């Protein structure tokens with residue numbers, strides 16, 4: 122395999138760092154008490170959502186923490202697309218209860234909420250002041266010891282340096298992040314994933330694949346992120362249909378938990394891609410499920426993008442299990458696009474229209490996506506007109522090109 126970096130990007134000063142210890146195994150959750158205690162935590166704010174809490178998923182975690190002598194304060198109010206007001210509520214509870222650590226149990230929303238709370242309890246003002254944008258303040262302090270325990274295999278937030286928070290006033294999802302916000306520890310236990318319903322397995326799994334593909338092909342990619350991205354793709358192609366079809370398949374759940382984490386690592390310190398620019402701007406306007414809308418967008422985005430880096434798209438086809446032996450690079454790149462369409466079909470992902478998005482919104486959505494920071498770095502240059510085309514493909518309003 123060639124170096125896969127363009128010479129102009131070799132002039133950039135690249136970094137890859139991860140402050141998160143990654144521990145995993147079937148039944149690994151039984152170690153959570155000792156592990157959190159070893160981080161110096163005596164009183165943890167347990168951040169989760171009502172669905173996970175009512176399903177009893179946090180019960181054994183609370184038990185293990187208490188047995189190790191770690192007090193637990195419950196914050197089980199996490200909402201999808203977590204808003205600024207939720208972070209404020211969590212951080213005032215953290216301060217009021219004198220907590221000294223965070224344990225997030227759930228999907229990306231719970232983990233990002235915990236990161237946001239971590240920012241507010243170690244910095245002046247609101248998490249809103251620390252948006253990764255010009256004119257805003259950079260993070261200065263490490264958040265309190267955060268342990269992430271994902272119950273889905275998708276977001277990768279367990280190891281990423283990002284939190285995505287919704288500003289309801291601006292109808293805008295913003296990022297805050299950097300190494301200071303990352304978890305201290307993540308515990309991956311595939312047993313926590315077996316109760317995930319098939320449609321959640323499907324959409325979060327394709328989200329993980331989208332992270333791997335977008336990070337592998339973005340301008341900021343580097344060899345270390347390429348390596349984890351490719352393995353994430355292989356695992357998704359091998360295990361996602363199995364986990365979708367048989368929720369209790371622990372080998373498949375293990376593989377998908379690894380895939381999501383590896384895809385999270387592939388973010389490195391930057392991430393970029395049209396599907397995440399589109400889904401993030403859309404999610405600020407209407408409450409779509411992130412993974413589901415990313416999944417519906419990935420085929421059209423790859424159909425647009427493959428010409429930006431045919432070599433890499435050909436490698437994606439191989440990682441997804443396509444036999445490219447007799448194919449030219451271009452044929453293999455197009456095969457990667459078609460494999461994505463096939464996967465989304467096999468997993469019964471509903472199209473955008475069924476997700477409550479109207480084609481009438483295309484012009485606004487294209488405009489908003491242009492303003493998202495993840496647009497820069499997409500493997501093929503994008504204009505508002507190009508986003509309109511991608512959105513039209515999502516609604517089947519223009520013919521397929523591969």
Ligand SMILES: [Fe+2]
Nearest residue numbers: 276328332415
């Ligand atoms: Fe995502």
